[in-house]
Amino acid sequence: KAGVTQTPRYLIKTRGQQVTLSCSPISGHRSVSWYQQTPGQGLQFLFEYFSETQRNKGNFPGRFSGRQFSNSRSEMNVSTLELGDSALYLCASSFLTSGTYEQYFGPGTRLTVT
Amino acid sequence: QKEVEQNSGPLSVPEGAIASLNCTYSDRGSQSFFWYRQYSGKSPELIMSIYSNGDKEDGRFTAQLNKASQYVSLLIRDSQPSDSATYLCAVKGFGKGAQKLVFGQGTRLTINP
Numbered sequence: 001k002a003g004v005t006q007t008p009r010y011l012i013k014t015r016g017q018q019v020t021l022s023c024s025p026i027s028g029h030r031s032v033s034w035y036q037q038t039p040g041q042g043l044q045f046l047f048e049y050f051s052e053t054q055r056n057k058g059n060f061p062g063r064f065s066g067r068q069f070s071n072s073r074s075e076m077n078v079s080t081l082e083l084g085d086s087a088l089y090l091c092a093s094s095f096l097t098s099g100t101y102e103q104y105f106g107p108g109t110r111l112t113v114t
Numbered sequence: 115q116k117e118v119e120q121n122s123g124p125l126s127v128p129e130g131a132i133a134s135l136n137c138t139y140s141d142r143g144s145q146s147f148f149w150y151r152q153y154s155g156k157s158p159e160l161i162m163s164i165y166s167n168g169d170k171e172d173g174r175f176t177a178q179l180n181k182a183s184q185y186v187s188l189l190i191r192d193s194q195p196s197d198s199a200t201y202l203c204a205v206k207g208f209g210k211g212a213q214k215l216v217f218g219q220g221t222r223l224t225i226n227p
Contacts, residue, residue, distance in 0.1 A: 033214070043158070043202065043217040056214045090157055092215075100165075101146045101206050103215060105157040 002027065004093050004106035012112045018079040021109045025072050025093030031055075032074040033103060034066060037088040046089075049074055050096065078111075086113045117141060118205050120218035129227050133190040137203030137218055140184070146206035147179055147186045151199045152220065158202055162188060193225045 005024045013019050025032050033056075034046040045058040049068035066076040072093075078085055088110050092103035118139050127133040135149075146165055150158035164170045164177040164186065176189040186205075190197055200220040207214055 035217075042219045045214045045216065048214060058214070088157075100163070101215070102148070102160055102163050104160060105150075108157045 004091060004104055006089075006091050006106040006109050008109060009107060010110045010112075012114060013081050014114050015081055015083060017081050018077060019081060019111060020075055020077045021089055021091075021111075023074045023076075023091030023093075023106060025074070025091075026095075026104060029093035029095050029104075030072050031094040031096045031103075032068055032072065033092045033094070034074070034076050035090045035092065036060075037090055037108075038086075043090070046076065081113045083113050086111060116218075117216045118203055118218040120201075120203050120221045122219055123222040124224055125221055126224045126226060127193050129193060129195060129225055131193055133193045133197065133223055133225070135188040135190075135201050135203075135221050135223065137186045137188075137205075138184055139186070139203075139205045139216075141205065141207055141216075142181075142184060144181075144184075144205045144207060147177070148204040148206075148215070149175075149177060149186075149188045150202040150204060150217075151197075152202060153199045190223075195225045195227055198223060198225045 031050045033048040048056040052068045063079045068074045088108045090108045092105045094103045149162040152158045162177040164179045170177045174191045178187045202220045203218040204215045
């Protein structure tokens with residue numbers, strides 16, 4: 001079974017621009033979560049989508065948004081980019097069976113804001 | 115107090131020895147606990163999940179959970195140089211709005227040949 005895929009893998013943007021990142025979950029997985037990873041803050045939760053609905057949201061400004069499509073693919077968008085948004089953005093998918101919550105990560109998108 | 119705490123290391127262990135990684139968490143209602151391994155420049159890889167008190171073994175890896183002490187650990191037996199990585203502890207919160215994984219800062223493990 002194919003793993004989680006993310007595109008693009010690398011991205012360079014300038015301050016003030018916006019960016020859209022894409023994630024395709026493992027086949028059959030309906031939950032997609034997004035995380036930001038930086039050396040200083042570690043892995044921080046952005047949001048989770050399940051069946052096209054946002055189930056949870058982390059403590060990030062409104063410039064960070066996301067959505068999920070009917071085929072479970074998800075996108076996240078960051079508007080008005082700031083230098084501090086430079087990070088590895090990770091998507092993780094989960095089957096969400098009763099009592100379990102294993103999440104499997106994609107390779108990530110490395111975003112650099114200049 | 116951080117929600118999930120790990121010793122950042124680095125933890126240095128000789129090849130063939132047992133590596134012991136520890137994690138404490140603050141949400142007493144947490145029910146699900148995970149260990150991820152992350153090699154430099156790569157994404158986290160799930161290596162263990164544990165939901166009940168006690169030990170869970172998978173090959174050279176053993177996860178231990180003590181909910182009363184709010185403590186979860188990972189033991190790696192017969193450590194190999196390929197085990198050198200950062201190990202992330204993750205805890206799933208409990209209750210409405212907390213159904214998400216909270217990660218510790220990670221422990222950097224180095225296995226010395």
